Amino acid sequence: MIEIQNVTKEFPGKTAVKDLTLEVENGKIFGFLGPNGAGKSTTIKMLTGILPVEEGRIAINGFDISKHPLKAKQLIGYVPDRSDVFLRLKGIEYLNFIADVYQVPTKVRKEKIEYLTKSFGIYEDLNDHILTYSHGMRQKIVVSGVLLHDPEVWILDEPLTGLDPKSSYTLKEMMREHANKGNIVFFSTHVLEVVEQLCDEVAIINNGHIEFRGNMTDMKQQFKDDDNLEKLFLELTQDE
Template sequence: MIELRNVCKSYNKGLLRAVDDLTLAVPPGEIFGFLGPNGAGKTTTIKMIVGILAPDSGSIAIEGRDNRSEPLACKAVTAFVPDEPEIYERLTGLEYLNFIGDVYGVPAGLRAERAGRWLDKFELSAVAGDPIQTYSHGMRQKIVLSGALLVEPKVFVLDEPLTGLDPRSAHHLKEAMRGHCDRGGTLFFSTHVMEVAEKFCDRIAIIHKGRLIACGSLDELRRQAGESQSLENIFLELTEP
């Protein structure tokens, strides 16, 4: 469960309002897609949810706990994957996963089973012992995702997770996320790929210039925008400069 209430964030002493009075809730069991043009405030919102940025005002709760007053409790149930896989290049893939397992307190037995599963699915088993420095962009993305999946948290927050993934890995990820939400977990993810949002998300929000301009299921958005429009058309119409 993720709840944002009247969240605001600005840069340059208020000159640039990145997120403007954002209120939304993502209940357990829901795949929530977060769309918006470049610079709309998606990444800023995501960074505030996971505690990388602090909102100027408003509140964010994860599983009912405020992420500023109880940050560790919130972080313990959240896994985050950023849009750029900037991770420790000089560690091997296995060392990185072990580090994540250590800091999230994943028991060693579970770690081996989960890591083995995801390394296999993402076809990283052969390179897991190599330094991350030697990985391609897509492989780095997959090792960060493996780290997040290793934790098996209640809440996944993924910033454009499909960028750089090959189709097979993207399929495995989507399958895993569907299963996670079917088991009562929560997924909040941003994407630029309209087809993915259309087919994959239970609900979609569109943010533009920091403000939430639409939120609901695909059918609800269609009803708001006019009959039988594609998500791409709805998006283009709503975010027209």
């Protein structure tokens, strides 16, 4: 379970997140939506321990991200919204480095690397430097690295950006399979059709506050029956 309790995050001249409370149960694909500047990325960065939690509490499966950061982070697989990291490493070097960090045994990592990179169509490119990869290939190598240690909680920030249709479909299938095993997939996206297809629950954040939280049926019942998600999203965030 992800628990966010009364979290506030302030930057000079701005309150990015204000008294935010949100819980995500196991077995869910949870969509986290919001316009630019709404507090979405700030929340994700606190959830993953990149930004400190200065007011409130965040816990991953019972481990407080501030008090037990290593234990909490071991449970997380995080795909950031930027994939231009470790560019001077070869693909296989990067994946082995990530496997070393999470102490993935040699036999297991070999099988996982082969499975993931073949699934995303980059197996033949592992001996090339990441610097030579296209944006989509970089996204695939980052996603492969994140999934190597089989984390219980996936936190994905715009994970489908740059992926070709086949790889996008593969990742969406993996997300569904992961949630069906009783785990959590928490992801942000601007692709509203994906939200309608995948999400068990949705939260929309705007101006640092949660404007809506529920499933797609709840959302559509709250508004006009003939409205699609894009219209609902625009209505919920019209005060941006």
